[in-house]
């Protein structure tokens with residue numbers, strides 16, 4: 318693709334930015350923003366949340382991450398409710414606990430933003446169903462928040478078996494869900510089954526059904542991106558950041574580049 322002055326231009330799927338280029342950064346920062354992760358387990362959501370949190374704080378935007386997994390671990394006896402069956406869409410008790418935990422995290426997030434303690438809250442959960450995402454959006458748009466919160470979804474989509482496998486074997490099996498409860502081997506097997514439970518309920522963000530949402534899809538750890546409806550300064554910063562960082566340990570790059 319070549320621009321007007323013959324300069325090659327970068328091809329981008331969608332870049333639909335509202336407001337951020339015309340309003341001053343300071344005005345935009347004052348609007349509370351919720352960044353909600355979306356994606357199957359082992360897709361780097363917690364990793365992205367931590368990196369984003371550190372970056373936004375570093376550029377002076379007070380940010381805190383709320384991890385729904387931590388609420389679940391407090392609510393459950395992991396010896397009895399830590400295995401993959403808990404995450405089955407047919408497990409009514411599991412569903413209820415998961416939804417209660419998500420609600421508690423969303424309300425804590427709401428208090429954090431309403432009290433003006435912070436400007437950005439990151440909701441680190443799978444948020445895999447459209448109903449969950451709708452619940453979050455409706456909550457953020459409620460008028461008692463003054464002003465209502467903007468919501469931006471960061472969906473991590475990854476179907477590269479090598480990436481997923483190394484995420485499981487290098488990170489997930491050491492999670493507090495498994496430590497001291499089962500062997501590494503059993504943890505790996507259980508986590509793979511957990512992913513299958515989530516696949517049964519996963520509704521990816523959809524170009525048509527979710528046309529009103531603001532979101533970025535990070536595909537295969539940043540090989541490509543799909544950006545839609547970016548709204549304001551914070552969301553622009555998030556997109557910029559995600560498009561410019563390495564999401565995987567450098568050893569995933571060819572040896573010649575990570576030795577430099």
Ligand SMILES: Nc1ncnc2c1ncn2[C@@H]1O[C@H](COP(=O)(O)OP(=O)(O)OP(=O)(O)O)[C@@H](O)[C@H]1O
Pocket residue numbers: 356357358359360361362363364365386442443473474475480484488489535537538539564565566
């Ligand atoms: N966009 C990405 N896609 C796939 N893997 C990624 C991505 N970003 C980071 N990672 C890798 O994912 C690993 C960590 O996984 P993480 O715990 O963050 O997954 P998760 O999606 O939060 O899982 P869970 O839903 O079980 O909490 C890190 O080793 C990191 O290198």
Ligand SMILES: O=P(O)(O)OC[C@H]1O[C@](O)(CO)[C@@H](O)[C@@H]1O
Pocket residue numbers: 358359385386387389415416419441442443444445
């Ligand atoms: O309630 P959700 O959206 O499935 O997300 C929270 C869950 O995500 C997980 O990180 C999935 O592995 C669990 O720790 C946690 O209970």
